[in-house]
């Protein structure tokens with residue numbers, strides 16, 4: 446009943462890191478190249494849930510766009526645009542907020558984990574999953590390539606679809622399905638018990654995919670491992686070295702077993718393995734980085750790609766929003 450459409454969202458608060466790349470971007474490109482209709486949304490409205498330095502944000506939105514294009518998002522096949530350039534998101538956000546309850550949203554684990562006792566709670570943080578549902582429903586998204594941590598958000602979205610049907614008796618939204626990403630969560634290079642994150646205050650904890658070669662090498666070489674210098678895989682007991690193996694597997698496409706077996710066969714210690722990994726990352730991203738720098742050099746071309754994406758996104762968003770308002774009697 447609904448054509449297959451995939452929504453891919455990323456906060457453009459900084460260039461994607463290796464975790465974003467392996468857990469999301471690489472997967473999006475595979476989907477695109479196997480014929481899926483992709484909407485790639487630079488989630489800049491989500492990025493200002495925490496107020497940002499405007500000039501830094503403006504710059505990183507363009508850098509994120511350039512890095513996605515350089516990695517293989519093809520603007521002829523996929524729609525790539527900035528969320529803040531379509532007011533439809535915030536309008537649908539309001540309409541959807543009438544379909545859920547404060548209790549339901551407060552129950553979401555990602556929200557609960559961010560709320561500290563007695564500290565003031567930014568309202569935007571609370572409403573974040575409702576805006577996310579608006580993003581999903583605006584495009585009548587059928588598939589979402591996101592991690593399992595997003596399941597509670599997806600459940601909220603499904604709840605609102607049910608409520609919409611309950612009140613208005615019209616079935617206008619597909620229930621989106623999660624396209625689980627197979628890669629393990631990539632973890633921080635400094636605290637491997639946590640995931641690699643853009644919001645980590647310690648820059649050394651991550652590798653941004655467009656970092657220059659020296660930075661990549663230095664961050665890999667300084668990644669925290671343990672006192673055992675052998676290569677073996679155990680995410681619980683040896684999170685540091687296992688994380689490096691996960692990155693190696695994600696980029697090379699080799700299985701974890703093969704990587705460990707070969708490292709043991711070649712008698713590699715963690716230092717030598719890190720050297721190999723750094724080289725692998727550098728070579729993988731080298732051509733992409735050249736393309737990225739070229740794209741950033743031609744700002745008007747980059748802006749015209751985003752503008753074109755916006756117009757194509759607007760066509761879909763106009764239709765959905767008009768339909769929703771019509772059904773609601775507005």
Ligand code: AMP
Pocket residue numbers: 454455456464465466467468469470590591592629630631632640641642643
């Ligand atoms: P964000 O940076 O939060 O906008 O995330 C963009 C996408 O990257 C989402 O689909 C996340 O699930 C994915 N992602 C973020 N951090 C990681 C990580 N450390 N490992 C794997 N995937 C990640």
